[in-house]
Amino acid sequence: MKGLLKHRLTPGFFTSQPDYVVLLSLSALVGALAGLIVSMFEAAIHLMTNQRLHFFDSWQLPVGITALLVILAGAFVAALGFVLTAKLAPETSGSGIPHVEGALDGLHDIRWWRVLPVKFVAGVLTLSSGMVLGREGPSVQIGGAVGRMCASLIGKYPYAPHVLTASGAAAGLAAAFNAPLAGILFIIEEMRPQFRYNFTSFKCVTLASLMATIVLRYFHGQDAVMDIPTFQVPPLGSLWLFLLLGIIFGVIGTYFNVWVLRCTAFFKRYHRNNILRVASTGAALGGLFALFQLFLPSISGGGVALITEFVREPMAWGIMVLIFMVRLVATLGCFSSGAPGGVFAPMLALGTLLGLAYGTVAAGLFPSLVAEPGVYAVAGMGALFAATVRAPVTGIILVVEMTDNYQLIMPLLMTCLGATFIAQALGGSPLYSALLQQSLSTNAPPVAATPTPATEEPENNNNTAATTTSTSVPTKAE
Known part of the structure; x- marks a missing residue:
């Protein structure tokens, strides 16, 4: 409190x-x-x-x-x-x-x-x-x-x-x-x-x-x-399928965070501030994914182009699951290596691949409920983001703004909230908070503020805030 x-x-x-x-x-x-x-x-x-x-x-x-x-x-x-x-x-x-x-x-x-x-x-x-x-x-x-x-x-x-x-x-x-x-x-x-x-x-x-x-x-x-089709609103009777998809992503998102932390710790132990090791890591990963970019482009890059391509022309669900698994390993390796790059787009691509594979299977099993497998791809984008970052509302709004599919709010709510609830039930911390705690525990920040212990800071700041607040009066500008 x-x-x-x-x-x-x-x-x-x-x-x-x-x-x-x-x-x-x-x-x-x-x-x-x-x-x-x-x-x-x-x-x-x-x-x-x-x-x-x-x-x-x-x-x-x-x-x-x-x-x-x-x-x-x-x-x-x-x-x-x-x-x-x-x-x-x-x-x-x-x-x-x-x-x-x-x-x-x-x-x-x-x-x-x-x-x-x-x-x-x-x-x-x-x-x-x-x-x-x-x-x-x-x-x-x-x-x-x-x-x-x-x-x-x-x-x-x-x-x-x-x-x-x-x-x-x-x-x-x-x-x-x-x-x-x-x-x-x-x-x-x-x-x-x-x-x-x-x-x-x-x-x-x-x-x-x-x-x-x-x-x-x-x-x-x-x-x-993302230049993808605008989908029709799925029937209310199909919402349980989106909830099930959210549960799946809740489990995957929880383990994804654990794997990121372990891989990050591994690369830090390997590098040990040795520039030769850092450079060799960059050269190995850069050369490997430059090779993939030439011959297996679906396994390289952030994934925005891949999302557009797969939603418009889906492959067989088994192939998409295989690409999902390969890109999952690639995402963990590249993001955890210390490269100056992010994981937002790769996570959205992973969510698209698994969501689209799920939608393809669901369309075969429940043809009267699933009109377009691509709807599940859109829901999957938000679900993995929600499960890892633990920001479901941000995930929902982010996806609808990126895809211009504002009418899919209900399916996204079911999927993202389901993923978040399962991830919270399984424990662990949001991805970026966990990475911050890991960096603070393993080495001091490059330029640190006042070195107040983390366990003491909230109480000290609270006392200050409470004292100041009790005497402050909101201004008209506020």
Whole structure:
């Protein structure tokens, strides 16, 4: 209860109307900058991938030699991305979301002058190699770093770093998925232990997400991220099938988190801050998935193109289950290796594959209930996200914004809530919270805030919050 009051009863951040206007203006600036940088990040990944795949075409070499050069180029750029991350900004490894959560909780400081260039460049290099990674998690960290950068310009306001970091993180996710509501909900639902609620902070997060989405759509258009069919609403009698699918994903999501933590711990023990080992890991994974990108493209990349392809033209359910299993192993290996990439898109691809396989079987068994197997693919996207991140509402809104299938709210509710309930019943922690705790327990953060023990911090902060709250009066701006 004290931990809850700590964030629910945070006093007014600013005491005058001009200060309030300054904060909102900075939030809009953070959103616009985050949207611009994330748009450039996406464009750079596509450009680098295309250059690596087709740079050697003009050399007119034998096909085998050209393929070998493409694979070696993938190994080189991935190794370079790993080395840049390990040498210049180790906090940019992985998605970066746990680092942002730690910063919001006062456990980390964001070295934005390092995080922004390293995450951008190393992320472009690593993701363009063909590894099974997403750009969405890095976009959240980039947005959070933009927020901290803007906050550093106004040292007058002690609460600005928290609000602008949260606003930038929301803007980064909104721009990455072209999903402003999902960006807002991600901060409120996933980062609820760290985010300090009041009307001003909520307005700032909302405004930043809006501005980031406007900038993104200016450059990339207003279409949904995934060009998949718009499905009809399934009959109410089929909702139990979606609940069963959610139960399956609840079990898978629980074990997925356990496997991620174990694989992450393994790679940390293997690397031991040895640059040669870090580089060799990047080269091996980059070369392997560059090979897959040439000959088995469904096993490489983040998976957004795979989702569109499979929903429009499903394969036999057995083949989709096989691809799901292979990509599951690939996702665990790539995400846990320390690469500066995320797991959002790979999780959505996994959910699509298993959901589509489930829907194909269900359509054969219950033809009167299942009109389109693709409906289960959409539900599966949200279900795996909900089970791993434990943010069901964010998962639902994220999927409907990405696919433009707003009419599938009911099936998504059944699947995502079922997955969340089962995952909670089986125990364990949400993925990003568990990764944050693992990083804190294994090694100190690169730039730490005041080294207050984690077990003492809530009580101390609660006392401060309670004392301050009892004397504060909400301002008109709030």
